[in-house]
Amino acid sequence: MTVPTTSRVQRWHVIRRSPTFWVGAAITLVWVLSAIFGDLLTPYDPLGTPQDVLNRLQPPSAANWFGTDELGRDVLSRVIVGARQVLTVSLAATVIGTILGTALGLVVGYYGGLVDDIIGRILDAFLSIPLVITAMLALAALGPNTFGVILVIGLVFTPLIAKTVRAAVLAERQLDYVTAAQLLKESSFYILFVEIFPNVTNVIIVEFTVRLGYAIFTVLALSFLGFGLEPSIPDWGLAISQHYQYLTGNIWWPVLFPALAIASLVVGINLVADGIAQAFEN
Amino acid sequence: MSRYVLRRIGLALITLLLLSMLVFIGTQLLPGDVARRVLGPFATAEAVEALNARLGTDRPLVVQYVDWVGSALQGDLGQSITFSRPVTELLGRALVNSAKLATVAFVIVVPLALAGGVVAALRRGKLTDRIITVGGLSATVIPEFVSGIVLIIVFAIILDWFPSTATPPEGAGFLTQVHSLILPAIPLVLVLFGYIARITRAGVIEAIDADYTRTAILKGLPRGRVIRRDVLRNALLPTIAVIASQVGYLIGGLVVVEVLFSYQGIGRLIFDASQKKDFPLLAGGVLVIGVAFQVSMLLADLAYSWLNPRIRVGAKS
Numbered sequence: 001m002t003v004p005t006t007s008r009v010q011r012w013h014v015i016r017r018s019p020t021f022w023v024g025a026a027i028t029l030v031w032v033l034s035a036i037f038g039d040l041l042t043p044y045d046p047l048g049t050p051q052d053v054l055n056r057l058q059p060p061s062a063a064n065w066f067g068t069d070e071l072g073r074d075v076l077s078r079v080i081v082g083a084r085q086v087l088t089v090s091l092a093a094t095v096i097g098t099i100l101g102t103a104l105g106l107v108v109g110y111y112g113g114l115v116d117d118i119i120g121r122i123l124d125a126f127l128s129i130p131l132v133i134t135a136m137l138a139l140a141a142l143g144p145n146t147f148g149v150i151l152v153i154g155l156v157f158t159p160l161i162a163k164t165v166r167a168a169v170l171a172e173r174q175l176d177y178v179t180a181a182q183l184l185k186e187s188s189f190y191i192l193f194v195e196i197f198p199n200v201t202n203v204i205i206v207e208f209t210v211r212l213g214y215a216i217f218t219v220l221a222l223s224f225l226g227f228g229l230e231p232s233i234p235d236w237g238l239a240i241s242q243h244y245q246y247l248t249g250n251i252w253w254p255v256l257f258p259a260l261a262i263a264s265l266v267v268g269i270n271l272v273a274d275g276i277a278q279a280f281e282n
Numbered sequence: 283m284s285r286y287v288l289r290r291i292g293l294a295l296i297t298l299l300l301l302s303m304l305v306f307i308g309t310q311l312l313p314g315d316v317a318r319r320v321l322g323p324f325a326t327a328e329a330v331e332a333l334n335a336r337l338g339t340d341r342p343l344v345v346q347y348v349d350w351v352g353s354a355l356q357g358d359l360g361q362s363i364t365f366s367r368p369v370t371e372l373l374g375r376a377l378v379n380s381a382k383l384a385t386v387a388f389v390i391v392v393p394l395a396l397a398g399g400v401v402a403a404l405r406r407g408k409l410t411d412r413i414i415t416v417g418g419l420s421a422t423v424i425p426e427f428v429s430g431i432v433l434i435i436v437f438a439i440i441l442d443w444f445p446s447t448a449t450p451p452e453g454a455g456f457l458t459q460v461h462s463l464i465l466p467a468i469p470l471v472l473v474l475f476g477y478i479a480r481i482t483r484a485g486v487i488e489a490i491d492a493d494y495t496r497t498a499i500l501k502g503l504p505r506g507r508v509i510r511r512d513v514l515r516n517a518l519l520p521t522i523a524v525i526a527s528q529v530g531y532l533i534g535g536l537v538v539v540e541v542l543f544s545y546q547g548i549g550r551l552i553f554d555a556s557q558k559k560d561f562p563l564l565a566g567g568v569l570v571i572g573v574a575f576q577v578s579m580l581l582a583d584l585a586y587s588w589l590n591p592r593i594r595v596g597a598k599s
Contacts, residue, residue: 020416125301128572133552137564139556220425221537244434248446252435262428270419
């Protein structure tokens with residue numbers, strides 16, 4: 001088993017020398033840490049207290065570095081804790097999509113034929129509508145909720161990921177080790193999940209990181225549009241949609257800081273995804 | 283060539299048929315009792331029944347679907363529940379507005395991204411290339427409402443160069459309309475820039491590495507002439523066709539941008555329809571977007587095969 005070890009070393013070499021990957025990883029780590037330990041870091045209670053209302057829409061100051069929002073809550077505290085909502089929802093959606101998509105892609109790629117054609121056409125139909133609109137359609141029908149957002153994004157990702165995995169399986173199917181396993185009369189299940197699956201994990205890892213970026217993009221757009229959230233949970237997209245009406249009154253802090261948080265998170269995640277994709281593709 | 287065109291059109295039609303089923307499932311099946319969804323939990327049973335009868339949602343699903351698709355083919359998408367007007371009339375007006383916004387975005391982004399991609403490819407691996415590639419990637423992944431917010435803060439509020447809403451006053455002239463659409467177009471430009479520049483860069487690099495370019499250089503032709511005649515001509519024509527396929531992504535971005543800049547386009551209309559549970563309008567809007575996407579993909583594919591001499595000539599023989 002020297003071959004995979006060598007390529008793993010080479011891959012690590014490419015990643016290690018990529019400055020953009022490390023910048024992305026550092027930014028992402030900051031947000032992951034604030035999602036996990038956010039409650040220990042916030043200077044004030046992000047959910048606010050009844051007295052806060054007396055202190056609403058105050059500009060940034062020594063007491064509130066990022067100012068206060070329309071209910072007098074500390075913007076900095078809500079930005080720190082807000083990472084949790086977007087990261088958990090996006091991660092859950094991407095994990096669902098990756099598991100279902102991988103299983104579907106393995107089966108479709110291995111058996112091929114009619115199932116392959118049907119899935120291809122359904123995928124095309126899905127792709128004719130932008131993800132945000134598909135999600136809006138489903139959430140209008142099901143009623144907005146966090147679980148619905150996770151499910152819709154996960155289900156839309158399923159055929160997308162299946163398509164990539166399928167292409168990788170098609171290439172693997174031609175190789176000698178699969179023929180050997182077939183001649184040994186191994187079960188299809190064994191061949192798919194024990195023989196082929198380990199050889200397409202690279203593709204799945206790259207697909208997962210790229211999709212995670214898309215999921216974050218979509219979750220934030222949906223929360224900005226007001227779909228699928230509980231208003232009490234600190235959320236960057238929701239914070240922007242609740243406060244952008246105040247912009248004309250020169251009250252920019254409850255909007256600008258969540259916007260910068262979003263920008264840094266998506267850029268960070270995508271720099272990581274780009275670094276991983278380059279390492280695996282070269 | 284004509285066989286390819288027919289096959290391609292046939293595939294697009296099958297996809298649209300499947301799409302219409304998906305939209306139907308989303309707007310008729312998923313909500314369960316449509317009238318109850320629209321009227322809410324406190325409406326009386328008689329009111330719900332009456333609305334279901336008026337909307338035709340009390341009939342069997344297959345009948346409803348066939349009826350809906352049949353009318354849609356004749357240009358009738360039903361009545362909007364909230365606006366009490368024909369869906370096609372509302373969609374038509376919104377589409378014109380969205381097309382204006384999309385045109386402004388394309389006019390800005392296409393020359394910019396082509397130039398960026400070519401420069402990055404010619405400076406491959408150097409600092410300029412990294413700045414354009416990483417900058418483009420970052421611009422592509424930032425959601426439109428985030429860049430839109432920053433633009434509004436800087437250019438509409440602090441500098442006051444542009445209005446913060448995209449809708450121009452009634453009867454505004456051409457220049458005023460364009461002026462009010464520039465700020466909303468920039469978030470779309472940023473998202474498209476990275477993608478188009480990346481494809482252009484890849485195309486140019488492929489052409490630079492091709493044997494014909496090496497031959498041209500070895501023949502002693504001047505570098506500028508090789509780049510213009512061999513590299514750019516081979517790389518850019520297919521890229522221009524690829525740009526047409528970006529219409530789909532653009533529509534997704536339009537929803538957010540139109541909501542942020544309160545602009546009455548198709549994205550905003552679909553957003554309103556989904557919030558107010560106006561299922562006929564929602565179904566019509568999503569269907570129209572799907573058709574627009576399929577048509578633009580079809581045109582992009584045909585343009586690509588027509589612009590690329592290898593495919594054009596190869597298909598004839």
